[in-house]
Amino acid sequence: MALLRPIEFDPALPINGRREEIARAVAAHPAVIVCGETGSGKTTQIPKILLEMGRAEAGLIGHTQPRRIAARSVAARIAEELKTELGGLVGYKVRFGERVGRGTAIKVMTDGILLAETQGDRMLSAYGTIVIDEAHERSLNIDFLLGFLKRLLEGRRDLRLVITSATIDADRFSRHFGGAPVIEVSGRLYPVEVRYRAVEGDAEDTTRDEEEDALADAVEEACREGPGDVLVFLPGEREIREAQAVLGRRLRGAEILPLYARLPVAEQDRVFRPGRERRIVLATNVAETSLTVPRIRYVVDTGLARVKRYSYRSKVEQLKVEDVSQASANQRAGRCGRLADGVCLRLYSEEDFGRRPRFSDPELLRSSLAAVILRALSLELGKVEDFPFLDPPSGRAIADGYALLAELGAVAADRELTPIGRELARLPLDPRVGRMLIAARDEGCLEQLLVIGAALSVQDARVRPLERAQAADERHARFADERSDVLALLKLWKAQAAGAAR
16 A cells, blocks of 8 residues: 655654654664664654655555554554555454454554464565564563564575664664664653652561552542653553552542453553543553553552562462562553653652662563473574574573473474374463363363363453442352362353343
């Protein structure tokens, strides 16, 4: 689909002041690193710069985001700026949703989608340019893609790679890609004032009531600053529900909205349609990068997030509440100050901020490597220990991953894939869940295990709102099974299916 009008660039966005330099670098180098403050315009303007310089003629401009909600909203924003309908010149593809047409030139997707496409097209031949956005998140998918693309660039001289983030170690990324040029974009539309509002007393002795009061006080302080909405960062869904109850008692005349990954799409979309009332948006780190909630003037940051960590001893992954890194804290502060001067209230001290690690731990270094090894073997990328990861995993982590795959029957003694391993590699699931499904097929109980496997692959589908906890417990008790919690999930599914059939 050809553009019927020239591409417009907002001169107020700092990234557009470096437009020609970025275009020259992309034309001359296989990989380019673009760093710029949150709010400088990287996410929306770089695809437009690539489109303007004619990169769509070489193939799709692929643009990855860490999360589905961000991919959809970024695609909608770029389409709006290009004055075209979503699904036409600009499309998106996420798990369970796709709006891509024949004339699509810019395809926004999650990094997991792009990684999945490598299985059917090893050379990613549909793409002429790939943008890895928010590279600082360092998820398993991002790290695997960075290694895969490093090798792919050696075989595809026509491919161009652009890596962007506000908070990455640019020199390290540059060295990884053979001295790729780094373009630093300084400045943002409006300044952000950071204030520290630590809870009084020893953090270990702080009560829940004191934490809730500190949060409410910070939100009220933000509201006194002037008009505009408030974005509050909390570690998880439970904390969001609790904060909703507290703020609902303390604030009048404000709309309080939750925002987290498993919230239904219709509920997520509410945050993008501001009304007359001031809004208090309570979000997990889904709102930390790329996703721009409109009309935000103030940020309240608890400094916490739920982080997945794998235990080599127990072989179990856990979600732990931990302090975010300095990079994540700065990303959060950058969510305001896009419409006018912003204020970020941090519910911890400046000394605490200074003690935090500069960057977040890559997911690769805190996860089971079984799925990574399985994918590397299926794509015939050689030994995972030789794969060009930005941060190579330890020998212990690699040995643990191989041991789990051997236990599942996915690899043989020579560390090559077995027939079961090849089947597992085609399933976009945790290898343990995938192995359950293969066994269920052979044992004649696939219908039941599909339900159980799906339930184990997502967060608990059972909702327990704080204000209706007792009623929720009573409803959930109807499906309890003394033999197994897993059977309770199966009973819940059957009841839901029966209700839908009526």
